[in-house]
Amino acid sequence: MKWRKLGKIFDPTQHKLPNDCGQFAQSPQALVFDDFVRIYFSTRAVDKSNGKFLSHIAFVDMRKNLHEVIHVSAKTVIPLGGLGCFDEHGIFPMSVMRHGDVVYGYTCGWSRRVSVSVDTAIGLTVSRDDGLSFQRIGEGPVLAASLHEPCLVGDGFVKVIGGKYHMWYIFGTGWKKFSPDAPPDRTYKIGHATSSDGINWVKEEASQIIADRLGVEESQALPTVIEIDGSYHMFFCYRQSSDFRKNKARSYRIGHAYSDDLVTWTRDDTNPHLEASVDGWDSDMLCYPHAFKCDGEVYLLYNGNEFGRYGFGLAVLEQ
Secondary structure: OEEEEEEEEEOHHHOOOOOOOOEEEEEEEEEEOOOOEEEEEEEEEEOOOOOOEEEEEEEEEEOOOOOOEEEEOOOOOOOOOOOOOOOOOEEEEEEEEEEOOEEEEEEEEEEEOOOOOEEEEEEEEEEOOOOOOOEEOOOOOOEOOOOOOOEEEEEEEEEEEOOEEEEEEEEEEEEEOOOOOOOOEEEEEEEEEEEOOOOOEEEOOOOOOOOOOOOOOEEEEEEEEEEEOOEEEEEEEEEEOOOOOOOHHHOOEEEEEEEOOOOOOEEOOOOOOOOOOOOOOOOOOOEEEEEEEEOOEEEEEEEOHHHHOOOEEEEEEEO
């Protein structure tokens, strides 16, 4: 198998985004309709009280050729959480799935901390208008820090298989100052939880399911799982836990693992492999993948340089 790049398909700087957001279209996530594809993404506004970013969820509707933009949402699909809530300072990403007549949106809520920059948890929202807007089922998360996963639970991707809900998510293994003059950075791994209703979850507590390639300080993020020819394939991004923001040798790349039973995962980043470009929008970084099927093809949405500041691109799987 190999990925064939189709180029960058959405640049947020070329469109009017809601909430005074002018840059970033991070973590693109597809919801396929009969005659178009809705792609949700996280964009950013500046918090005027302190100059820091706030992440909001918007979407773009595209023709099924996945190059022609039909519509960009005029407002964000859900407001940020209330004072002191887990999603007060941002939602990034939001993973969507159809559930009968409604659409579930699993959010990753961000809240600022004092000793470290953020904490995260996973919430559940529901849309009853085909994904135009979402409402929380409650003000708190459905999956969060616990006894053996004390920080940074997020990036939930949910799929119903054999009547059971499966969630692949990330959990933090801790924060560390990698140099005396640097702020702490986090390390996180991919875990797995199951549920009978999509609300109440049982974790495989602190059980890393994807082997490291870069060592124990490899950070793994944003898993997405798709079935291809009878096997399950997970795509995710990975990087070093320090000096990754501007050092492209340590920045995000796309990883891959496969499984026949959803229990044992074999890592193989080379088949298929997505190469960074020699130059251009995805030459320094490849991150935040989302795999989906549309009209018989398997596609991969992903972000490039600067964590998706200038949009997202698309690749198609060739076998």
